[in-house]
Amino acid sequence: MIGAIHALALLALLPIYFNWTAVIVAIICARLFGLIGINIGYHRLLTHRGFKCPKWLEHGFVVIAICCAEDTPARWVAVHRRHHEKSDEQPDPHSPLAGFFWGHIGWLLVKNPDLSRLGIYDRYAKDILRDPFYLTLERHLWQLKIMLIQLNVFFFAGFLAELAMGGTWSEAVIFALSVVIWAVFVRTVFVWHQTWAVNSLTHMWGYRNYATDEDSRNNWFVGLWAHGEGWHNNHHADQRSARHGHRWWEFDTTYLTIRLLEKCGLAWDVVQPRNLKP
Known part of the structure; x- marks a missing residue:
C-alpha cells in the first residue's frame, strides 16, 4: 500500500x-488531518492519555486518524508504546540506530514477527480494545472501508463544486480527480513523512533539554513541520504531558489546539509537564 x-x-x-x-x-487537509487525527487522536489522547474529552469527540479524532492510513488505533498505540518502553534498543520497532532509512520507513516494509503476534495487543493496547468501537475497527476491514468512504467524499465534493461553478460533466470529473489526488494521496504521503520524521530525524539530530536514557532530540524542523511533535526529547522525558514544547520558543500547535478544546469545555484533565524548563 505504501508504494501504491x-x-x-x-x-x-x-x-x-x-x-x-x-x-x-x-494543504489545509494535511495540516488538519495530521494535527487532529494523528497528533491529538492517536498520540496524545489514545497512546499517552494526556487529556480527556467526550467519547464522541475521541472517536471522531480516531476516524480522522484512520483517514491518514497509519494503521488501526490499537496497533498504532501498541507500536508506539513499545517504542517508548524499548526506545533505541534492539526491540524498538523503528530506532534509526539501525539506519535512517530503517527508522523512517524501512521498518514498515519488513514484517516484524514481534509486532504481528496478538500478544502485543494484550501487553500494550488492552485498554484500547476494551472500547467496542475500537475493537470493531480492528475487524471487518474497517480501515479500508473508511479510506474508500473518504475517496468518495472528496470525489463527489469536487465533482459537485465544479458543476456548481458552471463546469461541464467532463470538467467536473477531471476536477474531482484532481481533488482526490491532491487532498487524499498527496496529503496522505505528506502526513506519513511528517509522522515518520519524528521516528527518524528526532532520534538523530537536534538538541536535548533532558538527559533521557535514549537518543531522543528536539528538532526545530520537525517541531514546526509536525505541529510540536518534533520536541521529542521533551516528550520522552515526560511522556504523559499533553504539552511537548517546554521552552517558550518551542512552538506546539497541537498543545495549543488541546488548550482551545479545554477553553471550549471539550477537554479536561490536561496533563502538564512535571519539570518545565525555564
Whole structure:
C-alpha cells in the first residue's frame, strides 16, 4: 500500500490534475488531518492519555486518524508504546540506530514477527480494545472501508463544486480527480513523512533539554513541520504531558489546539509537564 499511494500521489505532477484549488485543499487537509487525527487522536489522547474529552469527540479524532492510513488505533498505540518502553534498543520497532532509512520507513516494509503476534495487543493496547468501537475497527476491514468512504467524499465534493461553478460533466470529473489526488494521496504521503520524521530525524539530530536514557532530540524542523511533535526529547522525558514544547520558543500547535478544546469545555484533565524548563 505504501508504494501504491506514493505512486498515485505522483499523478499530481501531471498538468491535467494541477489546479490551485486542489493544492490549497490538500494543504489545509494535511495540516488538519495530521494535527487532529494523528497528533491529538492517536498520540496524545489514545497512546499517552494526556487529556480527556467526550467519547464522541475521541472517536471522531480516531476516524480522522484512520483517514491518514497509519494503521488501526490499537496497533498504532501498541507500536508506539513499545517504542517508548524499548526506545533505541534492539526491540524498538523503528530506532534509526539501525539506519535512517530503517527508522523512517524501512521498518514498515519488513514484517516484524514481534509486532504481528496478538500478544502485543494484550501487553500494550488492552485498554484500547476494551472500547467496542475500537475493537470493531480492528475487524471487518474497517480501515479500508473508511479510506474508500473518504475517496468518495472528496470525489463527489469536487465533482459537485465544479458543476456548481458552471463546469461541464467532463470538467467536473477531471476536477474531482484532481481533488482526490491532491487532498487524499498527496496529503496522505505528506502526513506519513511528517509522522515518520519524528521516528527518524528526532532520534538523530537536534538538541536535548533532558538527559533521557535514549537518543531522543528536539528538532526545530520537525517541531514546526509536525505541529510540536518534533520536541521529542521533551516528550520522552515526560511522556504523559499533553504539552511537548517546554521552552517558550518551542512552538506546539497541537498543545495549543488541546488548550482551545479545554477553553471550549471539550477537554479536561490536561496533563502538564512535571519539570518545565525555564
